[in-house]
Amino acid sequence: MPLFEVLDWGVQPYRQAQAAMTALLHERIAGSRADTLILVEHPPVLTIGRQGSRTNILVANEVLRQRGIEVLEVERGGDITYHGPGQLVAYPIFHLPAGRRNVKEFLHLVERVIVAVCRQCGAPACTIAGLTGVWIGADDTGVQRAAWCGEKKVASLGLAFKGWTSYHGVALNVNGDLTPFAFINLCGLHGKQAVNLNDATPQPVPLARVKTMVVETFHQLWNSA
Numbered sequence: 001m002p003l004f005e006v007l008d009w010g011v012q013p014y015r016q017a018q019a020a021m022t023a024l025l026h027e028r029i030a031g032s033r034a035d036t037l038i039l040v041e042h043p044p045v046l047t048i049g050r051q052g053s054r055t056n057i058l059v060a061n062e063v064l065r066q067r068g069i070e071v072l073e074v075e076r077g078g079d080i081t082y083h084g085p086g087q088l089v090a091y092p093i094f095h096l097p098a099g100r101r102n103v104k105e106f107l108h109l110v111e112r113v114i115v116a117v118c119r120q121c122g123a124p125a126c127t128i129a130g131l132t133g134v135w136i137g138a139d140d141t142g143v144q145r146a147a148w149c150g151e152k153k154v155a156s157l158g159l160a161f162k163g164w165t166s167y168h169g170v171a172l173n174v175n176g177d178l179t180p181f182a183f184i185n186l187c188g189l190h191g192k193q194a195v196n197l198n199d200a201t202p203q204p205v206p207l208a209r210v211k212t213m214v215v216e217t218f219h220q221l222w223n224s225a
Contacts, residue, residue, distance in 0.1 A: 004035035004094065004222070006215050014045045014072060014083065021091050021167055028093050029163040037218055038091040038169075039211050042083040044069040044180060049078035049158050056080045056185040069180060076168035078132065078158035079188030086176025086196070088210055091169035092159075092218070101164055107132070107157065110170050113221055114155045115143055117172070117213045123200035125154060133157045133187065134172075136200045152195035156187055172214070174198060174207045 009017060017040050027033040046069060048054065056079060057064075057071070064071065069082075083089060096106060111127050114134045118125030124140035127133075128148050135151035145151070155172040173196045181194040198204045 004037050004092075004218070005033070007036060007038045008211065009038060009040040011041045011043065011085065014042045014047065014070070017042065017091075018074065021093065024093050025162060025165060025167045028095055028165050035095060036093040037215065038093065039214070040089050040091070041085055041087060041207075042089060044082070044084045046071045046080060046082055046180070046184065047076075047158075048073045048080045049076045051077065052079035052188060056188050057183065058185065059183045063183065067180065069183075074168070076158040076160045078156070080184050081156040081158065081171060081187055082180045082184065082194075083171055084176050084180060086174055086207065088172045088174055088207060088214065089169060090172070090214055090218075092166050094166045094222070096161075096164045096166070103161055106166060107159060109221055110157060110159070111155075113214065113217045114170060114172055116217050116221070117210065118154060118197055118200075119143070120213055120217075121197060121205045121210070122202045123154070123197055125200075126151065131189070133170075136195050136197075148192075152193045153186060154195050154197055154200070172197065172210070174210050175204065 115125045125134050125136050126143050126145050128135050128145045133153055134155035136154045137151040157170045159166050159168045175198045178194050186192050
């Protein structure tokens with residue numbers, strides 16, 4: 001049964017984490033390390049992916065400076081999102097072996113991991129056709145929905161691939177300050193809002209417990225894919 005190493009970096013600045021992640025990526029491509037799942041929280045930062053634009057920042061630079069929010073352009077897919085304390089970021093450095101080299105399927109697998117974790121916590125999480133990431137609505141109408149009907153985004157997805165190996169990842173809002181999401185068009189989408197997992201659960205779930213659940217669910221779904 002294929003396994004992967006788990007690295008819990010605690011709270012680490014985005015630039016520092018990305019440099020370390022890139023080093024691990026090159027090691028994985030070279031075959032000198034196993035698949036690796038990184039868990040981390042970042043101090044406040046806005047990141048803009050390859051499909052993104054600074055036009056999706058809705059406030060003046062001074063507002064961001066006052067709040068200590070850095071703005072960085074990165075090589076992952078997707079548009080703009082926010083990272084901050086209380087948000088669990090997971091970076092899978094996974095090599096897609098022969099026979100499983102389907103990028104879209106891997107992206108869907110990552111979404112399924114987060115949907116499953118949210119639902120284990122009691123939140124009616126789902127994916128929405130045509131939109132990336134994981135969403136939570138007021139009612140539970142299933143894990144896949146055909147169209148957006150006011151759901152809020154609980155997890156943003158933005159990966160990149162090199163040498164059939166994934167890097168960057170997914171950011172799950174657990175119990176952080178959501179105010180900075182109002183400073184942007186979340187993931188480049190107009191009128192969409194963010195939500196914390198703990199806003200949609202019967203009782204708060206500690207971030208440490210969410211970490212454990214993410215690791216366990218990655219193991220289950222990656223090994224059974």
